[in-house]
Every structure is written in structure tokens, then in C-alpha cells.
Amino acid sequence: MSAALKTTGGGSDAPRHFLELMDLDTPTLRHMLELGRRSKRGEAPGQPLAGKTVALIFELPSTRTRVSFEVGIRQLGGTPLVLTAKEIQLNRGESIKDTARVLSRYVDAIMLRTADVAQMRELAEYATIPVINGLTNISHPCQLMADVMTFEEHRGPIAGQVVAWTGDGNNVAQSYIQAAARFGFILRIATPPELEPPAELLAWARREGARIELSNDPVAAVQGARAVVTDCWISMSDEKTAAAQNRHNMLMPFQLNSALLRHAAPDAIVLHCLPAHRGEEITDEVMDGPQSVVFDEAENRLHAQKGILLWAFGAG
Numbered sequence: 052m053s054a055a056l057k058t059t060g061g062g063s064d065a066p067r068h069f070l071e072l073m074d075l076d077t078p079t080l081r082h083m084l085e086l087g088r089r090s091k092r093g094e095a096p097g098q099p100l101a102g103k104t105v106a107l108i109f110e111l112p113s114t115r116t117r118v119s120f121e122v123g124i125r126q127l128g129g130t131p132l133v134l135t136a137k138e139i140q141l142n143r144g145e146s147i148k149d150t151a152r153v154l155s156r157y158v159d160a161i162m163l164r165t166a167d168v169a170q171m172r173e174l175a176e177y178a179t180i181p182v183i184n185g186l187t188n189i190s191h192p193c194q195l196m197a198d199v200m201t202f203e204e205h206r207g208p209i210a211g212q213v214v215a216w217t218g219d220g221n222n223v224a225q226s227y228i229q230a231a232a233r234f235g236f237i238l239r240i241a242t243p244p245e246l247e248p249p250a251e252l253l254a255w256a257r258r259e260g261a262r263i264e265l266s267n268d269p270v271a272a273v274q275g276a277r278a279v280v281t282d283c284w285i286s287m288s289d290e291k292t293a294a295a296q297n298r299h300n301m302l303m304p305f306q307l308n309s310a311l312l313r314h315a316a317p318d319a320i321v322l323h324c325l326p327a328h329r330g331e332e333i334t335d336e337v338m339d340g341p342q343s344v345v346f347d348e349a350e351n352r353l354h355a356q357k358g359i360l361l362w363a364f365g366a367g
């Protein structure tokens with residue numbers, strides 16, 4: 052693992068953080084997925100989180116992450132505590148370091164969604180309880196656990212399969228790169244040259260043995276793929292900086308529409324983390340078409356995250 056990219060300290064008594072896929076090995080991630088699948092099949096033990104409270108801190112909006120964590124924690128017998136950054140002292144300049152120390156005295160785990168990955172890393176450094184990454188400007192690992200679960204439910208083992216990404220080289224794309232290294236699928240990424248994912252991350256993934264092809268040609272990327280994935284053109288953490296019109300012009304050739312999907316394998320599935328901007332990165336026809344599994348994918352956020360929680364609490 053690259054020292055520059057490494058995000059967790061480790062150590063046997065260290066809290067079990069779920070920060071980046073790259074921090075965890077394949078058997079550990081596979082174990083979490085299996086816990087999530089068992090829970091989905093109704094085979095999980097009763098109330099493993101009874102008496103536990105999990106703080107869910109949102110510095111950015113959310114539908115799926117908020118509801119799936121809140122419901123999942125309740126289903127496991129725990130108590131979720133949703134905190135929007137606006138209503139806590141973090142918003143008035145209290146440091147994330149002090150927030151981590153204080154919350155560690157009250158609750159048993161913290162999930163954070165933030166536009167600044169440095170906040171996530173500092174929280175994890177100072178918290179004495181597990182920290183779960185609920186999206187940052189550079190990653191969305193919970194989403195990838197759900198995406199891998201969804202692919203495997205529909206098409207079997209993902210290792211060795213071709214997955215194509217078309218659009219912005221954003222946080223979700225960057226977690227796809229980490230997932231390719233950990234789950235062994237072949238990842239083809241097509242983005243405009245200006246929006247390519249970071250070279251350092253690609254170099255890390257390749258050192259880990261990942262097979263990743265980067266291009267600026269969506270048709271070449273999608274050719275024969277078993278899954279085609281896209282995401283919004285302007286991510287939440289880019290909203291202030293991205294010149295909207297420019298992005299739209301730049302990304303229109305990467306739109307996931309029927310013409311592009313025809314180049315994929317005939318049984319290719321379509322994934323999108325949602326929320327979708329219909330008519331921008333994905334057309335209605337594809338989103339509502341027979342190859343789309345985006346609502347199974349959304350449902351699997353719940354199941355995959357229950358697997359992550361069970362692992363973080365040492366309950367599985």
C-alpha cells in the first residue's frame with residue numbers, strides 16, 4: 052500500500068474503520084459482503100447491535116446513505132443518531148479532532164459524509180471507535196460494496212469480468228479503481244481528458260495487480276462489458292467549483308444512452324449509484340430499461356452496510 056494513500060493506522064486493538072477499500076484486504080471485504088448477504092437472506096443473528104448507538108454525520112445531503120444506515124442500524128437492534136453538520140458545533144469551528152474525542156465518549160461508531168477527505172482521516176485518527184466513510188470528495192466505498200453485491204446477484208462472481216465506467220472520474224469512479232484491485236474485475240474507464248481519475252491512484256491499483264484501462268473513448272470502454280456504470284456530472288463536492296455548462300458539454304459524449312449500451316455485452320447490467328440526472332449522464336430509456344438494476348443496487352446499500360456494521364462491531 053502506498054504510504055501517501057494509506058489512511059488507517061491498523062494494530063490489533065485499533066477500531067475497525069471502514070475508510071477506503073484499499074485499507075482492507077480482499078478476504079475482509081469478502082467477509083463483509085457475506086455478512087450482508089446472510090443478513091439479506093434473514094440468516095443474521097437477532098439484535099447484534101443492541102445497546103449500541105451509531106452517529107451518522109452528514110455535511111452533505113443524502114437520501115440512500117442516510118435512510119439505509121438508519122434503517123439498517125435499527126434492524127440490527129442499534130440506535131442511529133443522525134447529525135447534520137449544520138446543527139452541531141463542527142459548523143461553528145469546533146475541530147473534527149475534538150468532535151472525534153467527544154463523540155467517542157457517547158456513541159459506539161460514527162459514519163461521516165464530508166466534502167473533505169482530510170476531515171474523514173482526522174476523525175478516524177482521533178476516534179477510539181469505528182469510523183465508516185459515507186462518501187467523501189474522493190471515495191464512496193459503501194457504494195462499491197453494494198455495487199459488487201448487486202453485480203454478483205445478477206451475473207455471478209465479478210472477478211475477471213469487464214466493468215465499464217463512463218463519465219466523470221469522480222469519487223465513485225475512484226472507489227471503482229480501488230474495488231478493481233480488491234475484487235479482481237477488469238475496469239475500463241472512459242472520461243474526458245480533464246476529468247481523469249488521479250494518476251497516483253491508478254498507479255497504486257496497478258501495483259496491486261488491478262487490470263485498469265483508461266481512455267477518452269466511451270465506445271471502446273463499453274465494448275463487450277458485463278456492467279456499464281455512470282454517475283452524475285457534477286458531484287456534491289464539485290458544486291462550487293465546476294463550471295456547470297462546461298461540464299455538460301464536456302460530458303455529453305459520455306452519456307449512458309441506448310446507442311452506447313448496444314456496444315456492451317447483450318446481457319450487460321447498468322449500474323448508477325443514484326441520484327440520477329435523467330437526460331444528462333443517463334437517459335430514461337436506459338435507466339428504466341431491462342438492463343438497469345439501479346433499484347436493486349440502491350436496496351443493496353442497506354444489506355451491504357449491515358455487513359460493514361457487523362464487521363466493524365466484531366459481530367460477524
Ligand code: CP
Nearest residue numbers: 113114115116324325
Ligand atoms: N448513492 C448515494 O450515496 O445516495 P445518497 O446521496 O442519496 O446517499
Ligand code: NVA
Nearest residue numbers: 221282286287324325
Ligand atoms: N458522485 C456523487 C455521488 C452521490 C452519491 C456525488 O458525490 O455527488
